[in-house]
Amino acid sequence: MGCIQSIRCKPKRFRDSIIVQEVNTSIDPNPTSIDESSSVVLRYRTPHFRAQARVLVPPVAGKESWTIGWIQACNHMEFYNTYGNKGMSSWELPDLRDGKIQAISDSDGVNYPWYGNTTETCTVVGPTKKDSKFTVSMNDNFYPSVTWGVPVSDSNVPQLSSIRRDQSFTTWLVAINQATSETLVLQTIRWRMRLHIQVDPKKPLAHRAVLNEPVAQEQPQILGKNEPIPSNAMVKPNANDAQVLMWRPKNGDPVVVIPPKY
Template sequence: MGNLYSKNSFASKSSSSTVTNSNIIAGIKIDKLDVRIENKATQIDERSSSVLKYRTPHFRASARIKFPPIAKNETWKVGWIQACTFMQFHNSYGDSGYSSWEFPELNTGNKPMVSDSDGKNFPWYGSKTEVVMIKGPQPNFTIHHVSMNDNFYPHVTWDIPTSSDKNAKLTNIKRDQKFYTWLVAMDVLNGTFVVLKTFKWRMKLEIKVDPMKELGHRAKLISDPNPKQPNALKYNVRIPDCALYPSNANSAQVLIWRSNDGNPLVVVAPKCYNKSWIQK
């Protein structure tokens, strides 16, 4: 994408004067919008003797956009951008300690959020149904659809993550993540964009595990099985630079083993690793 995402070129809806064609911005209409989390409980899978798996309900967002006429020399993109603002993901192993998936730059306050881009098409969440390219000339209004979905399907080791054994010691899983999701239109030629709609959503769950029970009967969801639905904000939130550039969530996360009788140990390091990020 090069310098399309230069620091000075971004604009939220409240400051759309930086977008050269304000008539285009005023003419973009959200014809239909559906943003929700599937109303079903997190599913637990104990079929593996090595790991416990669980699958959360899907966050789904779709929009139908009515885009105004554009000239021959204009190109626009409309799509979804998402960033994580908070993550607490602890897997407890009784008296031994707990493992934790973390975003070090969030923990230290170095960044207020981390991009949830696919890692290839910054800042967009994806490059298929998640974004659409609109090229001029378009003498009439055109209709476009963009959609995205997100859920979590992690594997948590029954034994502590530094062990090569398969002994069941896992006793509890707690996960709490928060996100901003934006529907955005961007002028490709000058890199300016406008936020059309802003959402906040959260995935929070807790699973209790009895490692003394037989495989297939150990884990139970003890948090509310009904997910809290996304919140459509009345006022759009500006997208900070850190949500538009690398690193993205998948490459920034780190798995740390925090023993009750020792120092934190990095089990899976992020691509950009700095020991000072790891909090005691």
């Protein structure tokens, strides 16, 4: 029994004593929905990725405060809209595309590095006398607008013929010490969203677009071994501010349609 006793006698470091009681993650089973109500843009809405964790934080002895919540980064993005034989527009993350970085923050752009600060995080402010139990949750999906017409022309003649998207994300459940910035990765999730929409621009509005694949997304993976968070996934810019809309014509040079915000 001596060994067990000696472990008991040694006060556990706080970082060893946060308990993740349960983690659930899924992508909703419904297919991507397509909205052709606008004569200017096609909109589509993908199913939601969801993650939820029940966490138990033991009493915090000192005046430390810890925030526990979700951080997400995009590891890969392909987002191509083809316009017949004219060319394609694509949303791109230049540093990720060129391999300069491995991932980019997918924070809400306000509460870096967190994905959000409503249901996504919880802060435990010490000293506390008893266990703190709480749930943190997040969800994510895509709801973009894609112009029917070539984005660099003044004409609104429908020429959109295909939309392809393939994006990968890593989502971490993390505890961060507010004073020291010590960061503990508690859980790592990987997920991916893919879609292919075929469009016949000659057909009348509301009858043009068909979802080819996939009807159901592959479900997220909870990794057995946690992955570290790349440093640039913790800081500005986030994916929304860094992305650029390019026009890549069949003939001629690429054009920046919408520059990055950042």
